[in-house]
Amino acid sequence: MIIRDERPDDHPALRALLEAAFGGPAEADLVDALRRDGDIAIALVAELEEGPAGHLVLSRMRAPPGTLGLAPLAVKPSRQGSGLGSALIEAGLARARKEGWQGVFVLGEPAFYGRFGFTAAQAAPFRSPFSGPFLQALELRPGALAAKDPKAAYAAAFAAFE
Numbered sequence: 001m002i003i004r005d006e007r008p009d010d011h012p013a014l015r016a017l018l019e020a021a022f023g024g025p026a027e028a029d030l031v032d033a034l035r036r037d038g039d040i041a042i043a044l045v046a047e048l049e050e051g052p053a054g055h056l057v058l059s060r061m062r063a064p065p066g067t068l069g070l071a072p073l074a075v076k077p078s079r080q081g082s083g084l085g086s087a088l089i090e091a092g093l094a095r096a097r098k099e100g101w102q103g104v105f106v107l108g109e110p111a112f113y114g115r116f117g118f119t120a121a122q123a124a125p126f127r128s129p130f131s132g133p134f135l136q137a138l139e140l141r142p143g144a145l146a147a148k149d150p151k152a153a154y155a156a157a158f159a160a161f162e
Helices: 008-022 025-038 084-098 110-116 154-162
Strands: 003-004 041-046 051-060 067-075 101-106 135-139
Touching: 003 084, 008 025, 008 067, 025 041, 025 051, 025 067, 025 154, 041 067, 041 084, 041 154, 051 084, 084 110, 084 135, 110 135
Parallel strands: 067 101
Antiparallel strands: 003 041, 041 051, 051 067, 101 135
Protein backbone atom coordinates (compact mmCIF):
# COMPACT_ATOMS: atom_id res chain seq x y z
CA MET A 1 0.00 0.00 0.00
CA ILE A 2 1.11 3.51 -0.81
CA ILE A 3 -0.38 6.58 0.86
CA ARG A 4 -0.03 9.63 -1.34
CA ASP A 5 -1.62 12.97 -2.11
CA GLU A 6 -4.79 12.95 -4.15
CA ARG A 7 -4.30 13.88 -7.82
CA PRO A 8 -6.87 15.31 -10.25
CA ASP A 9 -6.80 12.10 -12.31
CA ASP A 10 -7.97 10.23 -9.17
CA HIS A 11 -11.28 12.11 -8.96
CA PRO A 12 -13.48 9.68 -10.97
CA ALA A 13 -12.16 6.62 -9.08
CA LEU A 14 -12.48 8.43 -5.74
CA ARG A 15 -16.06 9.42 -6.50
CA ALA A 16 -16.88 5.76 -7.21
CA LEU A 17 -15.08 4.70 -4.02
CA LEU A 18 -17.00 7.24 -1.91
CA GLU A 19 -20.34 6.22 -3.41
CA ALA A 20 -19.59 2.54 -2.76
CA ALA A 21 -18.32 3.13 0.78
CA PHE A 22 -21.28 5.30 1.82
CA GLY A 23 -24.02 3.75 -0.32
CA GLY A 24 -24.84 6.92 -2.23
CA PRO A 25 -23.54 10.20 -3.64
CA ALA A 26 -23.78 12.55 -0.61
CA GLU A 27 -20.15 12.24 0.55
CA ALA A 28 -18.84 12.29 -3.02
CA ASP A 29 -20.84 15.49 -3.60
CA LEU A 30 -19.36 16.90 -0.37
CA VAL A 31 -15.82 16.24 -1.60
CA ASP A 32 -16.62 17.81 -4.96
CA ALA A 33 -17.94 20.92 -3.18
CA LEU A 34 -14.90 21.10 -0.88
CA ARG A 35 -12.61 20.91 -3.92
CA ARG A 36 -14.64 23.52 -5.81
CA ASP A 37 -14.57 25.88 -2.81
CA GLY A 38 -10.84 25.43 -2.22
CA ASP A 39 -11.41 24.18 1.33
CA ILE A 40 -9.42 20.95 1.16
CA ALA A 41 -6.16 21.28 3.07
CA ILE A 42 -5.07 17.63 2.89
CA ALA A 43 -6.46 14.85 0.69
CA LEU A 44 -4.77 11.47 0.85
CA VAL A 45 -5.26 8.28 -1.15
CA ALA A 46 -4.42 4.74 -0.06
CA GLU A 47 -3.40 3.05 -3.28
CA LEU A 48 -3.16 -0.69 -3.82
CA GLU A 49 -2.24 -2.56 -6.98
CA GLU A 50 -5.84 -2.31 -8.18
CA GLY A 51 -5.90 1.46 -7.65
CA PRO A 52 -7.33 3.76 -4.97
CA ALA A 53 -8.80 1.77 -2.08
CA GLY A 54 -9.07 4.52 0.54
CA HIS A 55 -9.50 8.28 0.75
CA LEU A 56 -9.17 10.84 3.54
CA VAL A 57 -10.06 14.52 3.41
CA LEU A 58 -9.06 17.15 5.96
CA SER A 59 -10.72 20.48 5.21
CA ARG A 60 -10.23 23.94 6.66
CA MET A 61 -12.68 24.78 9.44
CA ARG A 62 -14.17 28.27 9.52
CA ALA A 63 -13.73 28.23 13.31
CA PRO A 64 -11.75 27.84 15.45
CA PRO A 65 -8.79 29.28 13.55
CA GLY A 66 -6.11 26.87 12.41
CA THR A 67 -8.24 23.75 12.66
CA LEU A 68 -9.29 21.05 10.24
CA GLY A 69 -12.36 18.86 9.86
CA LEU A 70 -11.74 15.19 9.13
CA ALA A 71 -14.39 14.01 6.69
CA PRO A 72 -14.94 11.98 4.83
CA LEU A 73 -12.83 8.90 5.45
CA ALA A 74 -13.71 6.20 2.93
CA VAL A 75 -12.40 2.70 2.36
CA LYS A 76 -13.45 0.43 -0.48
CA PRO A 77 -16.06 -1.97 0.98
CA SER A 78 -13.99 -5.07 0.15
CA ARG A 79 -11.03 -3.57 2.05
CA GLN A 80 -12.84 -2.28 5.15
CA GLY A 81 -11.38 -3.64 8.38
CA SER A 82 -7.95 -4.09 6.81
CA GLY A 83 -6.28 -1.08 8.48
CA LEU A 84 -6.42 1.22 5.45
CA GLY A 85 -8.60 3.76 7.24
CA SER A 86 -6.33 3.80 10.29
CA ALA A 87 -3.25 4.22 8.11
CA LEU A 88 -4.88 7.17 6.32
CA ILE A 89 -5.83 8.84 9.61
CA GLU A 90 -2.33 8.41 11.03
CA ALA A 91 -0.77 9.82 7.85
CA GLY A 92 -3.26 12.69 7.74
CA LEU A 93 -2.68 13.66 11.38
CA ALA A 94 1.10 13.47 10.95
CA ARG A 95 0.85 15.75 7.91
CA ALA A 96 -1.42 18.20 9.75
CA ARG A 97 1.06 18.40 12.65
CA LYS A 98 3.96 18.93 10.24
CA GLU A 99 2.06 21.72 8.47
CA GLY A 100 1.36 23.50 11.77
CA TRP A 101 -2.39 22.96 12.11
CA GLN A 102 -3.71 23.44 15.65
CA GLY A 103 -6.40 20.78 15.93
CA VAL A 104 -8.79 18.46 14.14
CA PHE A 105 -12.53 17.89 14.59
CA VAL A 106 -14.36 14.75 13.51
CA LEU A 107 -17.94 13.56 13.63
CA GLY A 108 -17.80 9.82 14.03
CA GLU A 109 -17.74 6.71 16.15
CA PRO A 110 -15.97 7.44 19.47
CA ALA A 111 -14.58 3.90 19.83
CA PHE A 112 -12.86 4.17 16.45
CA TYR A 113 -11.61 7.76 16.55
CA GLY A 114 -10.66 7.52 20.22
CA ARG A 115 -7.80 5.23 19.17
CA PHE A 116 -6.16 8.26 17.56
CA GLY A 117 -6.67 10.57 20.55
CA PHE A 118 -9.97 12.21 19.57
CA THR A 119 -12.37 12.85 22.45
CA ALA A 120 -15.86 14.24 22.82
CA ALA A 121 -14.65 16.06 25.95
CA GLN A 122 -12.19 18.09 23.86
CA ALA A 123 -15.03 19.13 21.51
CA ALA A 124 -17.66 19.68 24.23
CA PRO A 125 -16.92 23.40 24.83
CA PHE A 126 -17.56 24.17 21.15
CA ARG A 127 -21.00 25.02 19.74
CA SER A 128 -21.79 23.26 16.50
CA PRO A 129 -24.83 21.88 14.66
CA PHE A 130 -23.05 18.54 15.16
CA SER A 131 -22.57 18.90 18.95
CA GLY A 132 -23.03 15.74 20.97
CA PRO A 133 -21.17 12.55 21.80
CA PHE A 134 -20.06 11.95 18.20
CA LEU A 135 -18.39 15.34 17.71
CA GLN A 136 -14.80 14.87 18.82
CA ALA A 137 -11.62 16.89 18.67
CA LEU A 138 -7.89 16.36 18.91
CA GLU A 139 -5.37 19.04 19.81
CA LEU A 140 -2.30 18.93 17.63
CA ARG A 141 -0.59 21.61 19.74
CA PRO A 142 -1.02 21.71 23.54
CA GLY A 143 -3.62 24.29 24.53
CA ALA A 144 -4.56 25.00 20.92
CA LEU A 145 -8.24 24.26 21.45
CA ALA A 146 -8.71 26.39 24.54
CA ALA A 147 -12.10 27.79 23.55
CA LYS A 148 -11.79 31.56 23.30
CA ASP A 149 -14.70 31.74 20.86
CA PRO A 150 -16.33 28.36 21.47
CA LYS A 151 -17.66 27.77 17.98
CA ALA A 152 -16.77 24.84 15.74
CA ALA A 153 -17.76 25.69 12.18
CA TYR A 154 -17.00 23.33 9.34
CA ALA A 155 -16.43 24.49 5.75
CA ALA A 156 -19.55 25.78 3.98
CA ALA A 157 -20.01 22.54 2.02
CA PHE A 158 -20.97 20.74 5.24
CA ALA A 159 -24.18 22.80 5.52
CA ALA A 160 -25.90 20.08 3.46
CA PHE A 161 -25.40 17.71 6.42
CA GLU A 162 -26.70 20.00 9.19
